[in-house]
Amino acid sequence: MNNKFFLMRHAQSDHNVGNWISADEETDKKSQLTKTGIEQTHRLGKELKKVGIDLIYHSPFQRVAATCSIVNQYLKVPVLVERRLSQMNCGVFNGKIWAERERFFLDEVEKLSKRPPGGESLLDLKARMVAALRDINARHQQKKILIISHGNPLRLLQLAALNLPDVAVFTDRRVVRWKSDVSPEPFFDELLINENFSLSHPVDLSSLRCINLTERQMFDLELILVNGFAPLKGFLKEEDYFSVMEKMRLQNGALWPMPIVLDWRQSDRPVLGETVALCDHFGNPLAFMKVESVYQPDKIREARLVYGTEKLSHPGVAYLFNNTHDWYVGGEVSFVGLPIHYAFRELRKTPAELKEFFRQGGWDKVIGFNTRNPIHRAHFELMRNAARHYQAKVLLHPIVGSTNEGDVDYITRVRTYKIIHERYMKDFAFLSLLPLAMRMAGPREAVWHALVRKNYGCSHFIVGRDHAGPKDESGNPFYDKYASQELAKQYADEIGIEIITPKEMAYVEEENRYLPIDQIAANQTVKVISGTALREMLLSGAEFPDWFSFPETIGELRRWAELKNYEA
Numbered sequence: 001m002n003n004k005f006f007l008m009r010h011a012q013s014d015h016n017v018g019n020w021i022s023a024d025e026e027t028d029k030k031s032q033l034t035k036t037g038i039e040q041t042h043r044l045g046k047e048l049k050k051v052g053i054d055l056i057y058h059s060p061f062q063r064v065a066a067t068c069s070i071v072n073q074y075l076k077v078p079v080l081v082e083r084r085l086s087q088m089n090c091g092v093f094n095g096k097i098w099a100e101r102e103r104f105f106l107d108e109v110e111k112l113s114k115r116p117p118g119g120e121s122l123l124d125l126k127a128r129m130v131a132a133l134r135d136i137n138a139r140h141q142q143k144k145i146l147i148i149s150h151g152n153p154l155r156l157l158q159l160a161a162l163n164l165p166d167v168a169v170f171t172d173r174r175v176v177r178w179k180s181d182v183s184p185e186p187f188f189d190e191l192l193i194n195e196n197f198s199l200s201h202p203v204d205l206s207s208l209r210c211i212n213l214t215e216r217q218m219f220d221l222e223l224i225l226v227n228g229f230a231p232l233k234g235f236l237k238e239e240d241y242f243s244v245m246e247k248m249r250l251q252n253g254a255l256w257p258m259p260i261v262l263d264w265r266q267s268d269r270p271v272l273g274e275t276v277a278l279c280d281h282f283g284n285p286l287a288f289m290k291v292e293s294v295y296q297p298d299k300i301r302e303a304r305l306v307y308g309t310e311k312l313s314h315p316g317v318a319y320l321f322n323n324t325h326d327w328y329v330g331g332e333v334s335f336v337g338l339p340i341h342y343a344f345r346e347l348r349k350t351p352a353e354l355k356e357f358f359r360q361g362g363w364d365k366v367i368g369f370n371t372r373n374p375i376h377r378a379h380f381e382l383m384r385n386a387a388r389h390y391q392a393k394v395l396l397h398p399i400v401g402s403t404n405e406g407d408v409d410y411i412t413r414v415r416t417y418k419i420i421h422e423r424y425m426k427d428f429a430f431l432s433l434l435p436l437a438m439r440m441a442g443p444r445e446a447v448w449h450a451l452v453r454k455n456y457g458c459s460h461f462i463v464g465r466d467h468a469g470p471k472d473e474s475g476n477p478f479y480d481k482y483a484s485q486e487l488a489k490q491y492a493d494e495i496g497i498e499i500i501t502p503k504e505m506a507y508v509e510e511e512n513r514y515l516p517i518d519q520i521a522a523n524q525t526v527k528v529i530s531g532t533a534l535r536e537m538l539l540s541g542a543e544f545p546d547w548f549s550f551p552e553t554i555g556e557l558r559r560w561a562e563l564k565n566y567e568a
C-alpha cells in the first residue's frame, strides 16, 4: 500500500504505425518495435532512472516485454508479468485495422459496452485493469511501481483513477494521451489517484480466498442479491439441490424449480465453514459466502429431471456436462457490491424499485412478458391483446443475462425494445431489463420465470408457445408446444400469479392480422418467417413484409447481421 504508480505505454511498433489491432498474442508476435520506438524508449529509460522506480509490472505481450527490457537497461529493477495488463481483446477484429472495429459501434453506449464476437468491451477492460492494479497495490509497500501496458488499458485505468464518468474516456484530455502513437517525445505518466478511487479493496480480502465467478454465476448472484430469486438467500446446499431436482421445492417445502448452484473446481478444495469472497472474473469482490455445504452433484439426474433429456444438443444439458465442475458448494451470501453493468443502467430496475413504481402509478395489474428476442409483431400482439383483455399494464421484461447461443446480442435487442416501447407501447407498458442467465429448460424454466416475475411485482405472466424451449440438432423442439404453459398453470396459485396462456399466434393473409392458430380456418393462408429464414433474409438484404416486424427492429437487425457476416 501507499505505492506510487507510473504508467508507460509500450514503444511504438510497426503495427501501431499501420493502425493494426495487435490485441492477441499471435498478431503481437508478428509486430516489431520501430526504430523511433526504440529510440523513444532509450530516452524514456534515462528519464525514468531519475524517478527511482523500484519495480516493473508489464503486459505479457512481446512488444511490451521488448520495451521493458530496454527501459530496464537503465533501471535494473525486478520485473513481473501481469496478464491482466494485456491489450483489450478485440475478438473478431484482432489482426484487422482499428477503423474497421470502429464502424461497428454506433454510439457511446456501444463503444463502451458492446463486446465484439469473441472479444471484450472497453468497460470489461476497465474492470480488469482496476482489479489488476488493486492486487498489485496490495502486494507492495511504499514502492514506486512502473506499469507498462497498452494505450487502451492505460486510458481505462486513468479513467478509473481520476474517478471520471465512463463517457469521459472519449472526451477528457487527461485520458486520451496514449493515442500519441507517433509522438516523437517519449513520456510516462504518474497515475493521479483521485481521492474517490480507492486502491484498497472495498472489503478486507487479505485473509479470504477469492473465487472468480463465471458469467452465469455472476448473473445468479446478482439476482440473489437483489431478491429476484427470493426465497433463495444463496447458492443451494446439498439437501436443497436434491429436493429442487426431485420435487421442485427447497427442503423447507418452498416452491423452487431451478438448481442455482455454485460449481467449484476440485483443486480449489472448499473447506466447510470457510468464508470466501465471490469475485468477478477479474477479482473485484461482489459478495461473501460462508461455505455450509460441499457436495457432488448427480449430473445425469439433474439433466433428466431439470431438462427432461440427457442429449448434449440441449444447451442447458451441454452446459451442465461441459462447463460445470464436479463439486458444488452451497451457503448464504452477503452483499458487497453488485456486478457492474454499464450499458442501459437506467433500465435495470430491481424488484424493490419496480414494485415501488407500480405502487406509485396505481398499477395494480401488471402482466410480465419475457423475451430473449427482438420485438416482432407476434410479441407485440401478445402483449397488447393481454393488456386489453385483462385491462392491465405490461412489464416488458427482456432477458439481458445469458440466453441461447445464436441469439441476437442484448445491446442490439435493447435498442429495439427502447424504440418499440417508446413509439408503440408507452401508454400501456413499462420497460425494464432482467439480468437472468437462462437455462432453456422449457416447462421448469417457465415456472421459474413466473416466480421471478412475481418477485418483481407482476400479478400476471405470459407463457406463450414453446416458452424458453430450445431445438435439437435437426431443428426439433425438445418440449411440446404447450408443455411450459401447462406446468406454469399448475403452480400459478401457489406462486400467486395468474398465468396467461395464449395459443400460438400466426399471421393470416386474408384477414391481414394475427390470430391464434385454433381460430384459423383451413382454407386461410398462414404466413410465417422462421428464425433461420429471418437470418438468411437479413444477410441477403431482402425486404421484409410489414406484417412480420417493425422497420425499427429490422433496421437494428441489419446492423447485427452485418457483424455476424463479418464474423463468418
Ligand code: ADX
Binding pocket: 370, 371, 372, 373, 378, 379, 382, 462, 463, 464, 465, 466, 467, 468, 469, 502, 503, 504, 505, 506
Ligand atoms: S422465450 O421465452 O421463448 O425464450 P421468446 O422471445 O422466444 O422467448 O418468446 C417470448 C414469449 O413470447 C414467450 O412466452 C413465447 O412463448 C411467446 N411467443 C413468441 N412467439 C409466439 C407466437 N408466435 N405465438 C405465441 N407465443 C409466442
Ligand code: MG
Binding pocket: 465, 466, 467, 468, 469
Ligand atoms: Mg420462444
